[in-house]
Amino acid sequence: MSYELNEVLLSEGVIKDRVRELGRQISRDYAGKELIVIGVLKGAVIFLSDLVRCIDNSVKVKIDFLAVSSYGASTKTSGIVRIVKDIDSDIKGCEVLIVEDIMDTGLTLSYLYRLMMERQPRGLRICVLLDKPDRHQAEVNIDYCGFTIPDEFVVGYGLDYAGLWRNLPSIYIVRPSM
Ligand code: XMP
Numbered sequence: 001m002s003y004e005l006n007e008v009l010l011s012e013g014v015i016k017d018r019v020r021e022l023g024r025q026i027s028r029d030y031a032g033k034e035l036i037v038i039g040v041l042k043g044a045v046i047f048l049s050d051l052v053r054c055i056d057n058s059v060k061v062k063i064d065f066l067a068v069s070s071y072g073a074s075t076k077t078s079g080i081v082r083i084v085k086d087i088d089s090d091i092k093g094c095e096v097l098i099v100e101d102i103m104d105t106g107l108t109l110s111y112l113y114r115l116m117m118e119r120q121p122r123g124l125r126i127c128v129l130l131d132k133p134d135r136h137q138a139e140v141n142i143d144y145c146g147f148t149i150p151d152e153f154v155v156g157y158g159l160d161y162a163g164l165w166r167n168l169p170s171i172y173i174v175r176p177s178m
């Protein structure tokens, strides 16, 4: 089956405004502190790079990345989460913020949360650009959420289908092409 871009769900301007708000909120919450921002590759790259530039200089920001196994060329989760690339930093005693593109079933984030907690950070929070509440299977506390979206497969602004469309500045719904 092949997929095609359908309508725009979130435009470039709408995303930009919301990312700026999230950056302000994070700046207030972490003012005077050091914060390690961990991006989940590859989907969170675009969001993270915009978000950290909206965190002001009252926060000492460091950036790290990890990668987990992805969906492959499918729009359904396998339910199996595997670390493909770990972070370089030692997060023990540090304030840490995991940045992810989307919470779908929540399996990825619940796994990552538990894994990072084992390393004894001082604080651990989660920031997602998108949340699909209709799909949740695992309980995860989201501290910062950009948008709540319906149960549709979306691409753009870092999100992909089979590796494609991450570069689009807006977020689109994809549907099977007729
Ligand atoms: P779970 O189910 O573990 O999944 O919360 C999180 C990961 O699934 C991918 N995902 C999507 N990717 N459009 C995408 O491009 C979507 O609509 C979508 N829903 C889930 C994504 O990689 C996320 O990290």
Ligand code: MG
Pocket: 040, 041, 042, 043, 044, 101, 102
């Ligand atoms: Mg992802």
